[in-house]
Amino acid sequence: EVQLVESGGTLVQPGESLRLSCAASGFIFSDYWMTWVRQAPGKGLEWLASINEDGGTKIYVGSVKGRFTISRDNAKNSLYLQMNNLRADDTAIYYCARDSPQSYYEDWGQGTLVTVSS
Amino acid sequence: DIVMTQSPLSLPVTPGEPASISCRSSQSLLHRNGNNYLDWYLQKPGQSPQLLIYFGSNRASGVPDRFSGSGSRTDFTLKISRVEADDVGFYFCMQSLHTPKTFGQGTKVEI
Numbered sequence: 001e002v003q004l005v006e007s008g009g010t011l012v013q014p015g016e017s018l019r020l021s022c023a024a025s026g027f028i029f030s031d032y033w034m035t036w037v038r039q040a041p042g043k044g045l046e047w048l049a050s051i052n053e054d055g056g057t058k059i060y061v062g063s064v065k066g067r068f069t070i071s072r073d074n075a076k077n078s079l080y081l082q083m084n085n086l087r088a089d090d091t092a093i094y095y096c097a098r099d100s101p102q103s104y105y106e107d108w109g110q111g112t113l114v115t116v117s118s
Numbered sequence: 119d120i121v122m123t124q125s126p127l128s129l130p131v132t133p134g135e136p137a138s139i140s141c142r143s144s145q146s147l148l149h150r151n152g153n154n155y156l157d158w159y160l161q162k163p164g165q166s167p168q169l170l171i172y173f174g175s176n177r178a179s180g181v182p183d184r185f186s187g188s189g190s191r192t193d194f195t196l197k198i199s200r201v202e203a204d205d206v207g208f209y210f211c212m213q214s215l216h217t218p219k220t221f222g223q224g225t226k227v228e229i
Contacts, residue, residue: 044210044223095167
């Protein structure tokens with residue numbers, strides 16, 4: 001059974017940094033692209049970033065490019081999202097998801113809540 | 119970025135009755151391989167999104183056959199043939215052809 005478990009979400013002040021983690025199990029982690037998606041309170045879904053199987057290719061949505069960095073450690077079956085210079089509008093539930101070869105997301109974590117507030 | 123527009127944004131439904139949600143893309147989602155890169159997700163209250171439909175019309179594993187997807191290029195529709203109480207939640211379409219992938223605003227389906 002595929003499992004994705006996010007962690008690291010918490011309350012931070014504007015301008016601070018935070019690293020989210022996603023622990024994967026139930027599949028060969030190094031065989032899949034992985035993605036971060038977020039959902040602001042009461043809002044829709046926003047695709048943030050994806051990383052390829054070996055970590056050599058990373059793509060971002062424009063709103064986080066230069067502030068957020070996606071990475072992975074295949075030896076630890078883990079995905080990360082380093083978030084710098086956080087703003088109030090970064091407040092959201094952050095989900096990690098496993099990419100299928102057909103580009104859809106069949107497996108999602110339960111999400112971790114990041115709150116940016118002074 | 120590709121803009122995905124869903125309608126309606128709120129859909130009151132009656133159990134046993136059909137329901138339909140539209141999703142329009144600002145650019146064609148038809149790949150030269152013949153697939154439309156349009157997916158549908160349902161987010162039930164308090165849960166993560168779950169995949170319903172991929173490539174516009176293919177039901178994901180375990181999805182009841184009362185759910186169906188149709189459409190091509192820029193216009194897509196999700197239909198529920200007979201709504202059940204368990205179908206309430208937010209329905210999102212997502213285009214996965216162009217980077218960045220983008221979602222529709224979501225349609226709230228409630229009894």
